[in-house]
Amino acid sequence: MYTNTYEREREMERRSPANQTRRAPKQVGQELRKMTAFIKQEAMEKAREIEIKANEEFAIEKSKLVRQETDSIDGQYEKKFKQAQMSQQITRSTVSNKTRLKVLGARQELLDNIFEDARKKLANATKDKGKYQATLKNLILEGLYALSEPEVVVRARKADFDAVKKAIEEATKEYKKEVGKDTAAKLDESDPLSAESAGGVFVIGGKGKIEINNTFEERLNLLQETGLPAVRETLFGKNPNRRFTD
Secondary structure (H helix, E strand, O other): OOOOHHHHHHHHHHHOHHHHHHHHHHHHHHHHHHHHHHHHHHHHHHHHHHHHHHHHHHHHHHHHHHHHHHHHHHHHHHHHHHHHHHHHHHHHHHHHHHHHHHHHHHHHHHHHHHHHHHHHOHHHHHOOHHHHHHHHHHHHHHHHHHHOOOEEEEEEEHHHHHHHHHHHHHHHHHHHHHHOOOOEEEEOOOOOEOOOOOOEEEEEEOOOOEEEEEEHHHHHHHHHHHOHHHHHHHHHOOOOOOOOOO
8 A cells, every 4th residue: 555664654643643632732723713703703793783872872862962952942042032022012012102192192282272272362252242242142041041040140241241231131031931931130240250251151049159150261161171072083083992982
């Protein structure tokens, strides 16, 4: 089988236990390297998993924080927006009220000026003697109707005594015609009205206890008190906020 002694010796040397022992450390090294590589691979994969999970948790936490901050900013913005709206409403209401008060003040000033001008012109109503005579009769007649007494006293300016006497005569006749009763009306010349009065009369009954003030000044005051809504409506139109009328 072996061609020479040398080959036989080489084969015997290869198969000897000593040679097998010398090859064992090389195989062990290979196994260790394989195990090391496997462990390293496992460690890398585990580290990768940990990194991925950490990144996911970071992303979730980051998203949560961003959402919280966004909600906080939105809440602050909403709060500031509502505060701005409230401030704007208060400012608008304040300006509206001030404007309304200014308009009302201007209107009232205009009305006061109108009535003040009317007072200054009251005396002009006595210049037309015929009209003033008829006015005196109607003022006295109104007092007779209001008192409905058999005797009354009339007070007037001294300058109007003659006109008032004639007016008394006309008024008592008309009173009797309308009511069917006689009434005695007497001019009180001892207590005339002030010469500064614009005109008109006092009709007194109830033995001096009841007075009907039908002077021009008083009639204008009554017009200012009771007729003011009508005057205001004539000048400025109907108030859309007014629910009831006088």
